[in-house]
Amino acid sequence: MSITNSYLILYGGLALLIISTLLIFTFALLRKEFPYALREIPTFARLRRAIGLAIEDGSRVHFSIGRGGLIMPWSAAGFVGLATVRRVAELTSVSDRPSVVTSGDGALAALSQDTLKASYTAAVAPERYDALTGRVTGLTPFSYAAGAIPVMRDENVSTNVLVGNFGIEIALMADAAERQENFTVVASDNIPAQAVLYAAGSNPLIGEELYAVGAYVQAGAVHTASLRVQDILRWVLIIAMVVGALLRLVGIL
């Protein structure tokens, strides 16, 4: 790659970052003047209902946030899982049984404990926090799945939210959850995992729907604003690709 090209990529990236930041702030501040209607995704409507039922019958919500760690490009999926935990654990804090979070990475487990603690503190129920509800179930893909399955089976779980970085081992977890007849939302940023989830999960989120979870569970104005910017950037990319292909076709590029 030439030096000009690498500088172009570098400053292009910087420009993308600055524009995205400005747009997110603008949309977050002007959310009342320019409200954003989220398209209907049936899985989220069912999730809201399942959370309500879990609170009503005193059962547990189980979150699994994957094994993406904190310093990898695929760690973002785990952070989406944590944002979901933050919001839903606060909503379900009045349930008889506290939510439980499983992960396949020590750092994610520590953050899940912190997130649960923050949720209960925000819900004015800090005494409900139990450090052992944020757990590591295994550090390799299949040991993680094998460790999370008994949580779904034995701990009075009625709803599973499996959102994070998973490999194909997620199919075992999704299958176990379906056998328990629990309501289960499954999402991963990994393409092979998405393929198996389409078959193994009754409520899979495909593609970048994973990154919309925060906006749909009403985790905050910034989540909705960032989803809006994500949609705008997607259209910009689509147009750029089509125009690029046309220019190439006519021999300009």
Add this chain to the structure above:
Amino acid sequence: MRTLSTILLAVIAIASGVVVLLGYFLPGVPLFVNLRVAFLNWAMILAAVAVFVGIANLFSVHTQKLRNRNEAAYSVILLIFLVGAFALGLFLGPTSPGMDFVFLSVQIPVETSLMALLAVSLLYATIRLLRWRANFMSITFIITALIIFLGTAPLPFLGPIPFFSDWLRPIIAQVPAAAGARGILLGVALGTLMTGLRILFGADRPYGGK
């Protein structure tokens, strides 16, 4: 006091993120570049320590489960093997033949068995898919999976099936599947960018706080 520590944590996290970004985007400024390298090295060391934290967490969860007799059996087995493998690694070294034996005779066969179980589980899931969502996309999914199977796995005595293995499978894998995967990857990249920005602003604070 708690509010103060929350603010301080957010300031440290946001400042670290900004410094790492500046180190990446301003390669001509040695201060930011050196700070970026130092911060990333610290992050890697902390990530390694986090493995230890994870094991400690696993240990404490299963020690707690020992109190409940109905759930104790699996926890006892896990704790015995956890302590045993740890002691073996500590005294013999991680590259010793003893540790190799444990990995090759226990860890790998167990994970391979789970992989085999996954194949059966997926077959069952594919059949169940038609019960959940008997629509055009599900039927397309199943037909595509069948074509890929026929094109990939040679049949006994017959070998690779002509047309499926040399024409249809490559076309599906290289045109619609590759295009779809690239589309999803672009969406994932945009989602990753937005998630990173939310954490950089402090809108999402999974560390001690909001």
